[in-house]
Amino acid sequence: MKAFSKSLGQVIAVIGAQWGDEGKGKVTDILTEHFDVIARACGGANAGHTIVVNGQKHVFHLLPSGCLHENKPVILGSGMVIHLPTLLEEIETLKTAGIDIIPRLHISHAAHIVFDFHKDIDAAMEEDRKKEGEGIGTTKRGIGPAYTDKAVRSGVRMESLGTNMTAILEKKAKCNDRVFGIHTDVALEIENLETANHAIGCCVKDTVTLIHELHSSGKTIIVEGAQASMLDIDHGTYPFVTSSSTTATGALQGLGLPPSALKSCIGVAKAYCTRVGDGPFETELEGEIGNALREKGGEYGATTGRPRRCGWLNIPDLIRSAQINGFTHWNITKLDVLDDLHEIPVGIGDGKVKTLPGWQSSTVGMTNYSDLPENAKGYIQFIEEQTKVPVGLIGTGQGREEMIVKH
Numbered sequence: 001m002k003a004f005s006k007s008l009g010q011v012i013a014v015i016g017a018q019w020g021d022e023g024k025g026k027v028t029d030i031l032t033e034h035f036d037v038i039a040r041a042c043g044g045a046n047a048g049h050t051i052v053v054n055g056q057k058h059v060f061h062l063l064p065s066g067c068l069h070e071n072k073p074v075i076l077g078s079g080m081v082i083h084l085p086t087l088l089e090e091i092e093t094l095k096t097a098g099i100d101i102i103p104r105l106h107i108s109h110a111a112h113i114v115f116d117f118h119k120d121i122d123a124a125m126e127e128d129r130k131k132e133g134e135g136i137g138t139t140k141r142g143i144g145p146a147y148t149d150k151a152v153r154s155g156v157r158m159e160s161l162g163t164n165m166t167a168i169l170e171k172k173a174k175c176n177d178r179v180f181g182i183h184t185d186v187a188l189e190i191e192n193l194e195t196a197n198h199a200i201g202c203c204v205k206d207t208v209t210l211i212h213e214l215h216s217s218g219k220t221i222i223v224e225g226a227q228a229s230m231l232d233i234d235h236g237t238y239p240f241v242t243s244s245s246t247t248a249t250g251a252l253q254g255l256g257l258p259p260s261a262l263k264s265c266i267g268v269a270k271a272y273c274t275r276v277g278d279g280p281f282e283t284e285l286e287g288e289i290g291n292a293l294r295e296k297g298g299e300y301g302a303t304t305g306r307p308r309r310c311g312w313l314n315i316p317d318l319i320r321s322a323q324i325n326g327f328t329h330w331n332i333t334k335l336d337v338l339d340d341l342h343e344i345p346v347g348i349g350d351g352k353v354k355t356l357p358g359w360q361s362s363t364v365g366m367t368n369y370s371d372l373p374e375n376a377k378g379y380i381q382f383i384e385e386q387t388k389v390p391v392g393l394i395g396t397g398q399g400r401e402e403m404i405v406k407h
């Protein structure tokens, strides 16, 4: 893993190629051991990244998944939208695991704050859409409304922590009442801001200057993407998308790094496909096989607990994701979940399916490519041939160690 990591260059991004939950957290955690700086660039607590270390599960929503590796600076970029009580909770959870992140946490002064009222608006809008049969299935974490405020230039940025926000919030409360019929608890919002300022006010800064200083001094940087390419506001299955730019370019934008800085981009894709929330899903499986994949793969959302819709891999989606992100390698995850299948259909476009032979033996925990059954190698090679992107990493289990480096 060390040699592979070193071959990737100074700045790399880990980007989801499907509809999220591909296993970005696990690979970020593994690679972080060999990088100096860890960053999240966009999105908010709609993300749920699960890693399993020594049998213990850790779930990250706002902090990048590399945080368990001590002494490495952690940056939350300006493209993010941050719900402060959620961030404080995550910091506390890490503290109980023996990790004090605050001395090495750097939060962009330009990241936007997600208020509780954004979550209420998100839920109310989703209810209204559902009544019309047009639900998106958002995570109700306030993401869309927070990015709306950002885009119409009425958002509140992290730099406002420590200032008197009463007048602004009272104005917002009136607006929320008038437009959405939503009550805003101004006193609670102010209390949340004060608590956050006390705990993490010291972490808020110009992270663009910081990341460029680190970059100039030769530090290596790993950027953990959130959500995924087909949830991207421009390139995803609109309107069934999130409200941020989830691609590699979005990640650079969200950190203030130039496109030329990115040396490698790892596209993370499951060996099959899942989607949580509404929207099109060409290779979706309903019934028994879909249910079996869900149970074997533990396909329940890390943020909302919702069952994920399951289906086969769809090659045209991988090709599109590779195009827009410039993937230099794939990390194909959860290969082990397909172990029992006699044959494995794969979408190849226009509703057509190619059926590949299964391997019907366990790949769980494998770490050497040469140990994989021939048909599993064939499956990996098929992905490489179809997408013209080499597979660098293959996931064979939840645990940190359960990953093959394919040379």
Ligand code: GDP
Residues within 6 Å of the ligand: 016, 020, 021, 022, 023, 024, 025, 026, 047, 048, 049, 050, 051, 052, 297, 298, 302, 333, 334, 335, 336, 337, 394, 395, 396, 397, 398, 402
């Ligand atoms: P993320 O949002 O992209 O970080 O992915 P999630 O953490 O939401 O969902 C991926 C799930 O699959 C998590 O529960 C991981 O522990 C698990 N996982 C990741 N890679 C593998 C793998 O190779 N095999 C198996 N069986 N599980 C994996």
Ligand code: IMO
Residues within 6 Å of the ligand: 016, 019, 020, 021, 022, 046, 047, 048, 049, 136, 137, 138, 139, 140, 141, 142, 143, 144, 225, 226, 227, 228, 231, 240, 241, 242, 243, 276, 277, 278
């Ligand atoms: P990670 O980083 C899977 C989906 C929601 C919904 C749509 C819009 O763990 O891969 P939003 O709350 O963002 O307005 O919801 O996007 N969604 C995700 N699905 N993984 C995620 O993050 C997601 N973040 C948002 O389910 O369909």
Ligand code: MG
Residues within 6 Å of the ligand: 020, 021, 022, 047, 048, 049, 050, 302
């Ligand atoms: Mg997830």
